[in-house]
Amino acid sequence: MSADRSYWLVKSEPDAFSWDEQVINDIEPWTGVRNHQAKKNLATMKQGDLAFFYHSNVGREIVGIVEIAREAYPDPTADNGAWVCVDMKAVAPMPRSVTLAEIKASPELSELALVRQSRLSVVPVSADHWEILCRMGGMDTKE
């Protein structure tokens, strides 16, 4: 893990946009965020940052890892240019998906923003938590 990289978690309802679609499209604009806190997180993302791809509602699990391919720019799906999106590139699927139930059962992940602010669709993940979650998913964090 490089020291100057930030980590995130983004949520998508698989009915709307799934990991499989992300893989097929390879690079996909992450649009439709209409929450100020989430927007702030999007705007903070740097090219090369990594994010967990989480399926909300259906599945409720981390299924893959994406990389920020393009930093924040005006969301074309917003009518007034007030919102931003980034481009996400598929990196790798999780060898084992990490479920919300597992995350909630882990005391060391109790501070995770995913747990604490369950309604926020774009949340930061600390480097420590990133490594724990990668390990839970059977992912080699050395890359």
Added chain:
DNA sequence: GCCAACGTTGGC
């Protein structure tokens, strides 16, 4: 500026 009403998200 306060707060009730209402809408949305997302877990259960």
Added chain:
DNA sequence: GCCAACGTTGGC
């Protein structure tokens, strides 16, 4: 389908 959390809206 229900409900908790939380954001937004609008009356006052």
